[in-house]
Amino acid sequence: MVYCNCDDPTVSNFFKYFSFNFEKLGLKRLIATCYKNTNAGLFSRHDEERGLYLEYTGDKNGNRIPDPEEIAEMRLKGDGDFRSEECVALLKQADIVVTNPPFSLFREYVAQLVEHDKKFLVIGNLNAIINKRIFPLIKDNRLWLGNKPTGTDMLFDVPKAFADQLLASKKLGSGYKIINNVVKGRSQVVWFTNLKHEKRNEEIPLYKRYTTKEYPKYDNYDAIEVGKVDNIPMDYAGVMGVPITFLGKYNPGQFEILGCTQRGCHDEVVDTRKYDGYWEVRQDGTKTGSSGGKTNENANLLGNDGRKNYFTNGERVVQSQYGRIFIRNKNPQVRK
Numbered sequence: 001m002v003y004c005n006c007d008d009p010t011v012s013n014f015f016k017y018f019s020f021n022f023e024k025l026g027l028k029r030l031i032a033t034c035y036k037n038t039n040a041g042l043f044s045r046h047d048e049e050r051g052l053y054l055e056y057t058g059d060k061n062g063n064r065i066p067d068p069e070e071i072a073e074m075r076l077k078g079d080g081d082f083r084s085e086e087c088v089a090l091l092k093q094a095d096i097v098v099t100n101p102p103f104s105l106f107r108e109y110v111a112q113l114v115e116h117d118k119k120f121l122v123i124g125n126l127n128a129i130i131n132k133r134i135f136p137l138i139k140d141n142r143l144w145l146g147n148k149p150t151g152t153d154m155l156f157d158v159p160k161a162f163a164d165q166l167l168a169s170k171k172l173g174s175g176y177k178i179i180n181n182v183v184k185g186r187s188q189v190v191w192f193t194n195l196k197h198e199k200r201n202e203e204i205p206l207y208k209r210y211t212t213k214e215y216p217k218y219d220n221y222d223a224i225e226v227g228k229v230d231n232i233p234m235d236y237a238g239v240m241g242v243p244i245t246f247l248g249k250y251n252p253g254q255f256e257i258l259g260c261t262q263r264g265c266h267d268e269v270v271d272t273r274k275y276d277g278y279w280e281v282r283q284d285g286t287k288t289g290s291s292g293g294k295t296n297e298n299a300n301l302l303g304n305d306g307r308k309n310y311f312t313n314g315e316r317v318v319q320s321q322y323g324r325i326f327i328r329n330k331n332p333q334v335r336k
């Protein structure tokens with residue numbers, strides 16, 4: 001039984017996909033609830049008090065198509081919030097939850113799935129990876145990324161009004177793309193899941209050897225900086241800081257995850273220096289007004305690359321890297 005609990009039922013490709021592939025996937029029941037909307041043919045504008053409930057239990061007339069009369073459509077008693085009593089009651093009956101939940105409630109959304117011990121496949125922002133409530137699940141191998149490579153686009157069909165908004169306010173390429181004259185919303189999102197998939201068993205091919213020059217140690221962690229996942233050295237036994245896109249290729253048999261640079265998420269890799277007495281400086285030499293405390297617990301490298309803002313106390317100069325995940329090679333030959 002599949003449940004799409006943050007859905008816009010008949011305009012959503014989730015409901016469409018599962019209902020059209022119902023028999024092929026061997027489903028028993030497909031249900032979807034829609035938040036603050038009772039018109040299944042419209043994207044929710046959250047301007048209604050009540051939500052909608054849709055249920056499909058398979059083809060009845062032999063045409064292998066989910067006809068409208070085969071889809072039961074009912075109003076919910078409440079607004080269809082995924083946390084509401086009636087939606088939680090439906091969640092309890094579900095085997096797998098697949099949906100594209102509101103990103104603003106992502107942590108709470110995932111926590112509910114985990115609490116109810118559900119299998120799930122949901123879309124979320126790439127940056128949710130280093131969120132304080134999401135990351136521990138990733139570290140404990142209770143949540144991982146889906147099959148889509150982190151570097152590829154996920155494009156969305158969007159309602160006309162939203163497409164106009166994108167055209168007016170976003171950049172072509174980053175905010176939207178135009179494919180065959182149709183505006184597609186673009187966002188840096190990935191699948192989050194606890195369903196097993198093959199890619200998780202594939203090893204990242206490692207070909208580089210560790211050198212102190214190419215892999216400097218952080219100023220505040222006993223770990224080396226690896227700026228690109230493909231450059232992870234094959235022979236380094238200690239802790240390495242890698243970009244969050246590492247998770248798109250992570251094989252728990254090859255590496256262990258020890259933490260990340262988010263506050264409260266690196267108990268096993270403690271930071272060894274604070275920067276409260278430092279201040280932030282732009283490349284033109286002017287101060288931003290921010291204290292160095294801002295870069296505490298980031299992965300900081302000594303020196304100035306001539307591009308980014310830096311932090312100094314008048315003697316030392318450091319620069320922070322983007323969010324990093326701390327990993328270690330599991331291979332006993334490397335670790336010995």
Ligand SMILES: C[S@@+](CC[C@H](N)C(=O)[O-])C[C@H]1O[C@@H](n2cnc3c(N)ncnc32)[C@H](O)[C@@H]1O
Pocket residue numbers: 005006007008011012013014034035044080081082083099100101102103105
């Ligand atoms: C990112 S959109 C995805 C839309 C939909 N899954 C689709 O593919 O068409 C998030 C969806 O979550 C719904 N939503 C927002 N807040 C919600 C809540 N508290 N409970 C349930 N659904 C919610 C929105 O109405 C919207 O349909």
